[in-house]
Amino acid sequence: MINVSLVITSFNHRPYLERLLPKLGELARAGHQIIVTDDASTDGSVELLRANADADMTFRLSTVREGVSAATNAGLALATNDYVALLASDDDLLPGGFDIALAELKRTNADLVFCRPELINDDGVSLRSDIFPAFNRTDSDAFNEDPLSYLISRGNVICASTTFGYRDVFKQTGMFNESLLQLQDYEYWIRAAVTGFNLLISSSCWAQYRVHENNLSRSSNNKRMQLERRSIARSLYRNKGAINIIRKKLASYFPIVNTQDIDSRVLLAWLLLQHVDPILRSEGVMLAYECLADNSHCFELFGLSKLQIWEIANADA
Incomplete structure (x- = not known):
């Protein structure tokens, strides 16, 4: 027993x-x-x-x-x-x-x-x-x-x-x-x-x-849940284990892209931009804007332009 x-x-x-x-x-x-x-x-x-x-x-x-x-x-x-x-x-x-x-x-x-x-x-x-x-x-x-x-x-x-x-x-x-x-x-x-x-x-x-x-x-409490979801999403790109798994996953989607050279924030933003939850999509938009401020071409490897990210933000507004 x-x-x-x-x-x-x-x-x-x-x-x-x-x-x-x-x-x-x-x-x-x-x-x-x-x-x-x-x-x-x-x-x-x-x-x-x-x-x-x-x-x-x-x-x-x-x-x-x-x-x-x-x-x-x-x-x-x-x-x-x-x-x-x-x-x-x-x-x-x-x-x-x-x-x-x-x-x-x-x-x-x-x-x-x-x-x-x-x-x-x-x-x-x-x-x-x-x-x-x-x-x-x-x-x-x-x-x-x-x-x-x-x-x-x-x-x-x-x-x-x-x-x-x-x-x-x-x-x-x-x-x-x-x-x-x-x-x-x-x-x-x-x-x-x-x-x-x-x-x-x-x-x-x-x-x-x-x-x-x-x-x-x-x-x-919906506002508290939103804050907690954002907190969890943000913690992911600081977690090396999570990012390494995401890198492997994205490598299967984009075999010509070397994900090891991509900023972990960009990887997570790309994932969140496709999320079914509008709250986490909006977190992806915010994170994407941060990344774009540092490198305006950082999402081009994924086929995403600034305009498309802006459209995602508007659709959820």
Whole structure:
């Protein structure tokens, strides 16, 4: 039997915690390490956890709101088993979920596996997958073929509560970026892929994602998300690993071009200019203008003129 370290992050989810705790107790008694990190809840979650203190489970109760990244990092720091799973306290695992996830991890030789979660409502009743399309796209094969290119060019399609993989992945990739409040998982998947780990979205399912009015992804601050997307995009051209992978990818598109001689900002700008997300396209435009200020001919190798870049900017204005 395998032993898993399950890290559950929680903030003001008392009704869901009450339903989840009995299942967590069963998993703990089966030999799994259960770590619940509460981010200074104010709805009675802390009192609930204290009342259910169990020698087989670890509760990390913060007195100051630190954010989901800090809560996840605190849990990961306590993980000791070879396998790690992540879960939000308003979500749930399907029966035998660890066995299903492990089988996929071994079958595919992946380092981290995810799945399209079953969507449920407050009462645990299944919902149609098209209610939350981000996690149920039909092009997971395209993601699995080239996770990094997919994440950069098409955005995040991963449900963090389905994460299952080797603890070494988290040790080598590092901690979640605590300066990001909404896109911390997206940035982490990119970083893991850049580090060289194989990410895979499975067709099997082992977790449930609860759709309710307080989902972080539903209560997103659009301006903050825009700033975080820009921050992630900007960090890419300072990441040598990411740029080297992008260089190889572009070399297959432009075999006559020596990408080693091209400014990393130009490479990333070219990629962002083709992004499906207008926010990241606009970041590509801004980055392109910076590059053009230094070298007015820097995009000619890619068949892009100043006028075409200007037209992209106008189309998204």
